[in-house]
Structure formats: C-alpha cells, structure tokens
Amino acid sequence: MRRFAAFVGPGYLVAVGYMDPGNWATSIAGGSRFGYTLLAVALVSNIMAIVLQSLCARLAIASGRDLAQACRDAYPRWTSYPLWLLAEIAIIATDIAEVVGTAIGFNLIFGLPLEIGVAVTALDVFLILYLQRIGFRYLEALVMALLAVITLCFAVQIGLADPEWGAVIRGFAPTTEIVANPEMLYLALGILGATVMPHNLYLHSAIVQTRAWGSSEAEKREALRFATIDSTAALMFALFINAAILILAAAVFHSSGRTEIAEIGEAHTLLVPLLGSALAPVLFGIALLCSGLNSTVTATLAGQAVMEGFINMRVRPWLRRLVTRAIAIVPAVIATVYYGEGGTGKLLILTQVALSLQLSFAVVPLVQFTADRRKMGALTAPAWLAATASLIALIIIVLNAKLVMDFAASGFDTSVL
Template sequence: MSKRQVKYDTDSLDEVNNSVSFNSNSSIKQKFLSFLGPGLLVAVGYMDPGNWITSMQGGAKYGYILLFIILVSSLSAMLLQSMTVRLGIASGYDLAQVTKHYLNKPLGYVFWIIAELAIIATDIAEVIGSAIALDLLFGIPLIVGAIITVLDVFILLFIMKFGFRKIEAIVGALIFTVLAIFIFEVYIASPDVTRILNGFIPSSKIITEHGALYIALGIVGATIMPHNLYLHSSIVQSRTYDRKDEDSKAQAIKYATIDSNIQLSIAFVINCLLLVLGAALFFGGNSESLGGFYDLYHALKTQPLLGASLGGLMSTLFAVALLASGQNSTITGTLAGQIVMEGFINLKIPNWLNRLITRAIAVIPVIVCLIIFHGNEAMMEQLLVFSQVFLSIALPFSLIPLQLATNNSDLMGRFKNKLWINIVSWTLIVILSALNIHLIIQTFQEL
C-alpha cells in the first residue's frame, strides 16, 4: 500500500485536527506542555470500570499474582500506543482509515463491525459502571441510571464547544481525583509490601488455573483496548506541527510519545492500586462472593479494620471514583466511535447523532439484561467482565493492521518500525491470539 492510495475528503476528526498550537521552535518545556493532553484521553481507557472489575476481582480471588499481568499489559500498551502516535503523525491518517485500505471491501466491513463491537463492549462497561455508581451514591435504580448515561454524550458536545484543550483538562482532573482516592484507600488497607513485589514475578498459576487465566485475559482486554488504538492515531493530529516537514514530525512524535508514556504510567499505578486493594482486604476470605462493585462497596463500608466512620468514607470515595471513571471513559469512547465510522466507511454524520447512536446501542443489552434478570447486580458485573474478555479477543483485529501499517515504508517513510519493534509486536499478537484460543477451548470443555 502506498501513501497516495489513501484519499479522504476531510482530516481525521477534522473538528479538532490541527487545532492546538505547537511550535517546534519553542523551548523544551513549552513543547512538552503543548503535547501534554492526548495521552490523558488514551490513559482513561486503561482505567475505566472494566479495569476496575477485572483488577479487583483478580486481587480478591487470586491475591497479588496478577500484578505481573498488569505490568506486562502496561508495557505492551506503551509500545502499541507509541506505534499509533507514529502512524498518526507520520502518515496523517488514523488507524481506521489505513486499515480500510489494506483490506478488500467485504473484509473491510468485517473489521469495521468488529471495531464497532469493541467500542460497544467498551461502552457497556462505562454504562454499567456509571449506573452502579449512581445507585451506590444516590439510590437511583440501575435501569434508570443506564438510561441517564445516554445523556453523557451531550455533556461531551457541550464541552467541545470550548475547545479540545478543555476536554483534556477535565479528563486530567478526573484522573487525578481517582488516583488520589485509591492512594488513600490502599494506604488505609495497609497491604503487605513484600507480597506486592512478589506479585510482579510471573506465576504458573496464571496459565494453569482457568479462572485466573479468564481474569488475566480480562485485564489484558481492559488494559490494551482496541478503541484506544484508533483514538490515539487521530487525536495526536490535533497539534499544529508542520505536516510537510520531517523534523517537525519527529519532534511531534517524540513529545507525543513522552506524553503517552507518562499518562500510561499513571494508569498502571491506578490499576495496581485497584488489584492491591482487592487483595489486601478480601483475598483469603470469602473471595468468591467478593470482587464485584456492590460487594466491594459494602465490604469497604463494613470492614472491621476500618471502623464505621472510615469505612463509610472509603466506600463513598470508591463510588465517587467509579462515577468519575465512567464519565471519563464516556468522552473517549464516543470520540473513538466517530473515528471508526468515518475511517472505515467514510460516513460523516452529525456528531451528536453519531455519539447518541453508539451509546444507545450499548445501553440496549444492559437494559435487556436488567429486565431478564430482574436487576440482578451480579449478572451486570459478569456482563461487564465478559465485555473485557471480548475486547481481548477483538484486539488482534486492530493490532495486525497497526503492525503492517507502521512497517510500511511508503506510508511511514523514515518513521517505519525498527526491527525490535516488529519482533516484539508480532510476538504480542501471536501470544495474545494463542491465549485467546486456549481460553475458548477451556471454556467449551467446562460447559
């Protein structure tokens, strides 16, 4: 595929493309601050409600052993997001646009449908997380809370009127709110530091125990999310670097990668805190009945080690952080939906309609599940975990086009993949696909 084959009438996410000032001749500090932001929006996807449920269940049921999975997933995410940065800046196209031109028309539609399903799966996690948070904080029934989340899209549209930087600032404030809450909660829980450190050492139990592997793949799916690959390749183009100058592109790639790695490091810390909190408070006890949002909320509230007043504070902060996380992820999920639709099928519809359709489709299975199971909380949380495993299964359909595109010299020029990146990225794709097949076989054997 040569670069001249990719033709689009408009830029990727054209309402924000090339809209944020970036001066390649300014000081290092100014250049860094200019590019600080897109990584925040990407990092949100690495700490959404799906991460919460998988990490906390992993800690409650299997202790600290899955910290290794969080570490590997986070390092892998840094590499993959850096590849999307290079793709977006070097080529001027997003991953959806490029993928379409790698495939024939029928196969292109298959990849588009899988990408849309992955975004819907991501949205399901946000809907469930936000609805549960509203129930915990205000006693709003789950089905009403799920419907209320449809209105989130209008909040995003309102914020975008004030500029893309405002979105980044709001997301950043919510991220650091979540971080502060969980640092405080883990501090109060007083986990064993030695056991935490040992958790970063690989354990054979992750593969041999079906339950641990299921949660591990859920963590992978919740950490390396397909929609983030499409999102990042687009929003890095929001800066006003010189599109025709190779040195300007190189600087943009450098600072965008730094931004991405910093924000993903914060996401890594938050995910570790989530797992550590689940392990410190619940592992070794009646862990089979713990790990869900409601279980954790009530367990925090009644935890003997915390006392009534401190337990009440921690449970409330937990619900506040959950709501903030769900709202954050809403912003990035709706943006990714627009990028995928425009990139794959070159269909541009009004932003409010695009986002409303995506969210409405995600709300439908949640409401159906609530009706069928009469508002059963446990079923909601299991649906959320399944959505994360689906993301892991869908991930290769985004990773393979990303790998092929970033290794294409016609498209990338001097910014194509180095040999070690090709080796590592293909290894990730093969290992992840093999683990998925193993999980599916195990699941059918146990039916």
C-alpha cells in the same frame, strides 16, 4: 517545554480507556479470588499498551492517517468492512461497561436505582457535545481533572487498606499458573482486554493529529518523541489505578477469606466494616463515577474516528453517541432488571474478555503498517520495535485461542469461566 506542553493531552484521553469500569470489575474479581497474583498481568498488559500506543502515534505522525483510515487505504472492502464491524462491537462492549459502571456509581453515591441510573447515562452526550463545541483542550482538561480525582481517591484507600507490600512486589512477577488455570486465564484476559483496548488504538492515532507539527523529518521526529512521552506517562497513571484496584481487593477481601467478591457494589458495601472507615466507600463511589464519565468521552471520540476512518461516513456526534449508547443500554438494562448486581458484574467481565478477543484485529494491522517503509518513510518502526510488537500480537492471539479452546473443551460450559 512549550512545544512539549502542546503535545500533552491525547495520551491522557487514551489512558482513560485503561481504567474504565470494566477494569474495575476484572481487577476486583482477580484480586479477591487470586490475591496479588494477577498484578503481573496488569504490568505486562501496561507494557504492551505503551508499545502499541507509541506505534499509533508513529503511524499518525509519519503517514498523516489514523489506523482506521490506513485500513481503508490498504485493504479491500471485504476485509475493511468486517474490521470496521469488529471495531464497532468493541466500542459497544466498552460502552456497556461504562453504562453499568456509571449507573453503579450513581447508585453508590446518590442511591439511584440501577435501572434509572442506566437510563440517566444516555444524557452524558450533552456534556461531551458542549465541551467539543467550546474547544478540544477543554475536553482534555476535564479528563485530566477527573483522572486526578481518581488517583487521589485510590491513594487514600490504599493507605487505609495497608496491604502486605512484600506480597504486592512478588505479585508483579509472572507465573505459569496464570496460563495453566482456566479461571485465572479468563480473568487475566479480561484484564488484558480492559487494558489494551482495541478502540484506543484507533482513537490515539486520530487525536494525535489534533496537534500541529511541521513537514520536515526532524519536526516529525520531535512530535513523535513528545507524543510517546505523553502516552507513556499517562499509561503509568493507568497502571497505578489498575494495580490499586487489584491491590485493594486483595488486601481487603482475599486476605479476609472473601474470595468470591466480583461485584463493584458488593465491594463498596464491604469496605466499611473491613477497613473500619466511612471515607473509603465514599471515595470508591466518587472514583467509579469519575471513571465512567471519563470513559464515555473517549468512547464517543473513538466511535467518530472509527466510522469516519473505515467507511468515510460522517454522522452528527450527538446522533452517533445516542445510537451507540442505545445499543449498549439494552444488555445493561436486561442484566440489571433480571439479574441485579450479580448480572452486572458478570456482564462487565464478559465485555472485557470480548475486547481481548477482538484485540488481534486491531493490533495486527497496526504492526503491519508501522513496519511498512512505503507507508512510513523515514519513521518506519525500527526492527527491534517491530519485532517486539509482533511478539505482543502473537501472545494476544495465542492466549485468546487457548481461552476459546478451553471453553470448547468444557462443552461450552460457562461455569468454567
């Protein structure tokens, strides 16, 4: 148990990325518009995430390299540099969601205007730097404490909403309607991108290496087993949060005919009259703020791992954080100033779809490397695991291709999305 306890932590840092404010936007929009139907997408996405994150741990423990470093080792610059740029774009897209979500959280709890809240989010870098300075385990402790707060908030809100549990259970069964309906597919891919996030694959393979394991095959296998248990348990928490947001939206909004709800702030406001409790919206705001702060930590760590891994460039963490956050703040400010809350909701969903479109460029190398015996040795992914991961990669590629084709067939009409 002491050995296992030493490996607990990285999985929860990764799981944070699976319940960031971008997830909130896609789950609220999906639940209010389509009821419990997209719960199947949340479940399948979580299963994909469990498989892919286990491969990340396997790559790190077997080769001693994270995914970004492995790409730099295996590919020429004309391949690895575009992959690095795509990973950076994914991190910026994630950061946009965190900026907007945290600003909305400040607005809901403290009444801070969105424009000011967006600017305040730039200060979170100092909290992260302080925690990194005093020790990585303190950073993990903060993340796990905030996860506990989020879980408690949603447990209370689901109890107040009292959903139709039979419909909830049926919602976890996949249906072909999800792929056939372009609007549903768009939100489904948003949920997929918000769940199986590209930067988390780079992050997990990097932070697993903060643990010490021996050089023997038996010690590495033990480390892999503990790391996989850690990430799987953490991702089950993430599934609970994502499903809870969608269930809450379906039970409160879809069931009452409010199928157009897609904004986090609007959802917060309507919880009071529809649930009949002043407690739910307060818990909603607290959970959102915790989610935004938590996701900021993981995006910062992922940014460092990606830059150092792909181009072997070390930048001071505060500078790296401020540059990424500055790039993310620009579209967030434009959306909040010119379009108000309506613009922020659409921006959040768009960032998650962008993550889904970039996911293939991280998943394919991961599957390739973990199936390579020359790189992995005795810990090469078994045939069944490699086949499962390959199928996941194929599904992601096909669904993204269909979304792009639907968009092109509409004459690039954004109203179909």
